[in-house]
Amino acid sequence: MSIRSNRLLLGIALAGLILESVVSHPAFATSKVSLFKVVTAKDEIVIGLDDDQLATFEAKNAGGVAKHLAEKGTLTAWQYGVRKAEAGALEQAPLRQIGLFSNDTLRVEPYTTPLKIVPLPDTTGQ
16 A cells, blocks of 8 residues: 555544544533433333432432432433434433332342443433
């Protein structure tokens, strides 16, 4: 390859990296979402809680979520599920807001995923 071809290829690759970082990491992203698997007698669901909500708990982990649920009796959270993004890639995205009751919950576990986690929708109405 000639020097000109190498420079062109390098320029295209660099432009692609810059574009990817701008698209996948917005400058003013909302707070980070942590996922947890909630196990009940009937099923398992994945919920997402943002940093602001986790900050109100005693600990920002599954134990903190479980303790908050046991003490308060209920917890409102976003249920997460897998969906296809516009580009065709799979991602973990919020489906709907749900209410959890402590008497139905057997266990709360941290949930990890290799997929991109979509931030919670803005519900402040701004």
